[in-house]
Amino acid sequence: MCGVIGYVGSKPCAxxxxxxxxxxxxxxxxxxxxxxxxxxxxPAKIELVKAEGKLIHxxxxxxxxxxxxxxxxxxxxxxxxxxxTARNAHPHLHGDLVIIHNGIIENYRELKEQLMKSGVExxxxxxxxxxxxxxxxxxxxxxxxxxxxMATVKHLRGAYALGIIYAREPGQMYVVKQGSPVVLGAGxxxxxxxxxxxxxxxHTNRAVFLMDGEFARLTADKIEVWDxxxxxxxxxxxxxxxxxxxxxxQGYKHYMLKEIHEQPAVMSxxxxxxxxxxxxxxxxxxxxxxxxxxxxxxxxxxxxxxTAHYAGQIGRYMIEEFTRLPANVELASxxxxxxxxxxSSTLVIAVSQSGExxxxxxxxxHAAAQGCQVMSICNVRFSSIPRASQAVLxxxxxxxxxxxxxxxxxxxxxxxxxxxxxxxxxxxxVDPGRLEKSFDxxxxxxxxxxxxxxxxxVIEEIAHKIYEAQNMLFIGRGPSFPVATEGAxxxxxxxxxxxxxYAGGELKHGPIALVDRHMPVVSIAPRDSTYEKMxxxxxxxxxxxxxxxxxxxxxxxxxxxxxxxxxxxxQVGDDHLQAILSVIPLQLLAYYAAxxxxxxVDQPRNLAKSVTVE
Ligand code: F6R
Numbered sequence: 001m002c003g004v005i006g007y008v009g010s011k012p013c014a015x016x017x018x019x020x021x022x023x024x025x026x027x028x029x030x031x032x033x034x035x036x037x038x039x040x041x042x043p044a045k046i047e048l049v050k051a052e053g054k055l056i057h058x059x060x061x062x063x064x065x066x067x068x069x070x071x072x073x074x075x076x077x078x079x080x081x082x083x084x085t086a087r088n089a090h091p092h093l094h095g096d097l098v099i100i101h102n103g104i105i106e107n108y109r110e111l112k113e114q115l116m117k118s119g120v121e122x123x124x125x126x127x128x129x130x131x132x133x134x135x136x137x138x139x140x141x142x143x144x145x146x147x148x149x150m151a152t153v154k155h156l157r158g159a160y161a162l163g164i165i166y167a168r169e170p171g172q173m174y175v176v177k178q179g180s181p182v183v184l185g186a187g188x189x190x191x192x193x194x195x196x197x198x199x200x201x202x203h204t205n206r207a208v209f210l211m212d213g214e215f216a217r218l219t220a221d222k223i224e225v226w227d228x229x230x231x232x233x234x235x236x237x238x239x240x241x242x243x244x245x246x247x248x249x250q251g252y253k254h255y256m257l258k259e260i261h262e263q264p265a266v267m268s269x270x271x272x273x274x275x276x277x278x279x280x281x282x283x284x285x286x287x288x289x290x291x292x293x294x295x296x297x298x299x300x301x302x303x304x305x306x307t308a309h310y311a312g313q314i315g316r317y318m319i320e321e322f323t324r325l326p327a328n329v330e331l332a333s334x335x336x337x338x339x340x341x342x343x344s345s346t347l348v349i350a351v352s353q354s355g356e357x358x359x360x361x362x363x364x365x366h367a368a369a370q371g372c373q374v375m376s377i378c379n380v381r382f383s384s385i386p387r388a389s390q391a392v393l394x395x396x397x398x399x400x401x402x403x404x405x406x407x408x409x410x411x412x413x414x415x416x417x418x419x420x421x422x423x424x425x426x427x428x429x430v431d432p433g434r435l436e437k438s439f440d441x442x443x444x445x446x447x448x449x450x451x452x453x454x455x456x457x458v459i460e461e462i463a464h465k466i467y468e469a470q471n472m473l474f475i476g477r478g479p480s481f482p483v484a485t486e487g488a489x490x491x492x493x494x495x496x497x498x499x500x501x502y503a504g505g506e507l508k509h510g511p512i513a514l515v516d517r518h519m520p521v522v523s524i525a526p527r528d529s530t531y532e533k534m535x536x537x538x539x540x541x542x543x544x545x546x547x548x549x550x551x552x553x554x555x556x557x558x559x560x561x562x563x564x565x566x567x568x569x570x571q572v573g574d575d576h577l578q579a580i581l582s583v584i585p586l587q588l589l590a591y592y593a594a595x596x597x598x599x600x601v602d603q604p605r606n607l608a609k610s611v612t613v614e
Contacts, residue, residue: 006073008191026603033091035165077090096167104127127158131160145164208235256406262398282422294426303331365388376388376392404604441572459592462565476525480524480582493607496605504523505537520547526582
């Protein structure tokens with residue numbers, strides 16, 4: 001959601017903080033602000049600038065900040081409480097105290113009432129401002145910022161990553177973590193904090209990960225960490241293996257397009273890390289399976305949100321196919337609020353690109369408390385979900401900056417394939433012939449993914465035909481059903497065309513009423529076991545004059561002959577892995593349609609990349 005960044009060192013920091021915010025803007029872009037500590041002109045004083053909307057609106061104000069300041073922090077906001085206006089933008093300042101916040105203070109109403117009764121006047125509609133005033137009140141009492149922080153957190157309920165500067169204690173800033181992500185960056189004579197490591201990468205690859213219930217004091221030379229009771233903690237920096245360049249656009253018009261094109265490389269690097277391709281084996285340590293007691297597992301529950309949830313649906317099919325264990329997949333935001341039948345025989349698999357999604361993280365904690373074994377499939381190393389899991393498979397797909405997830409989806413599908421196959425082998429449910437066939441398919445995959453992304457020209461032409469549509473349907477059966485829902489999600493989030501994905505067999509139970517000669521229906525029908533039924537479903541749409549855009553096998557003339565437009569996909573020879581090849585044209589279709597409509601492809605309205613509030 002919101003992005004936070006802070007710097008203390010010897011360099012002029014206003015521009016440095018602004019550049020860091022640019023790397024975090026995908027987390028929120030409703031408003032932004034920067035506060036720095038001016039120590040040049042008399043007693044230390046906090047100066048700040050704020051602007052409504054995206055960061056470009058803040059840039060002209062950078063010159064208003066003291067240019068020699070060497071300590072400060074910035075914030076880019078995804079509004080939760082209070083409209084996205086400059087008034088509600090962070091940082092929030094009161095006297096000598098300034099704070100930024102990512103998260104939600106759930107009990108802010110009652111705290112606000114108490115504070116107002118004691119005479120505090122609020123300047124914004126945010127939940128964050130209660131933290132500022134509570135902290136200020138504690139500071140009045142304790143006269144010491146560290147003690148005031150420890151007293152304040154006792155009052156707060158909810159999630160927060162806070163950055164705090166107090167002008168009367170210059171040269172140091174505090175970072176507090178409970179429930180929202182924040183990373184500390186250890187530099188040479190300078191230290192940083194940020195919502196994620198991406199913002200810190202140009203400066204340092206040494207990161208200290210705070211845990212919930214911990215806070216830190218950063219000076220130019222030192223990082224000190226305590227728990228909320230004031231107990232000092234030792235934290236050695238971890239070395240990150242992402243480069244700053246991997247988070248750049250590298251000549252592509254948008255991150256989304258760059259990330260679509262990275263998929264062949266992601267597939268092959270995942271396979272060389274997770275598999276022994278020569279021996280048709282698995283690198284157990286990398287797959288995370290060595291950390292599980294596989295004999296105990298009697299059922300599998302997959303939890304995730306959004307795109308990761310659709311990947312989980314394909315994962316469910318794979319787990320059932322290869323392991324013969326009953327598997328369910330559920331939206332994390334639903335799973336955690338009912339009373340699911342899970343126990344020590346359940347393997348819960350949490351899927352998340354960011355590793356920070358609040359609902360998915362809550363499921364992980366809940367499942368662990370129920371005695372389940374918890375495995376996560378994540379992209380961002382050291383993020384909260386893998387840290388709370390017993391076993392982890394890291395996808396290592398590199399930073400995904402475009403808000404619409406693309407390479408993470410295909411990486412999740414491949415991860416599930418590998419995990420399901422490996423578990424199936426261990427359980428004796430995959431015979432050698434099947435294993436050989438699966439490895440052959442995987443070996444073919446990167447080259448075929450490369451062909452699929454390089455067919456962009458055909459898809460751009462089709463996008464020209466449909467980009468003015470108001471509504472679209474996506475249909476598929478078997479693994480192509482989640483592909484259809486993912487294709488619809490991609491299209492609606494980046495192009496704002498209303499789109500829905502349905503199981504092909506479900507159309508006649510309602511949605512077919514929407515079909516007329518204006519309705520494009522993207523129909524995904526590789527020649528798998530559901531092919532004949534899908535062709536019948538497509539004919540039903542055609543009979544109602546729906547405009548069929550087919551996604552099917554290269555050379556499938558029968559399917560092609562009933563389509564208005566046809567996207568031929570290379571065949572990998574495995575029904576489940578084929579989902580990876582079918583989704584790529586849908587990612588490209590969404591991308592080109594959005595670009596033609598002139599939307600902000602990488603930062604679609606109302607969305608944030610990392611959803612760290614519930
Ligand atoms: C859609 C998209 C979102 C995310 C969802 C979960 O393109 O990116 O639907 O998939 O917010 O995010 P992660 O995978 O970070 O848990």
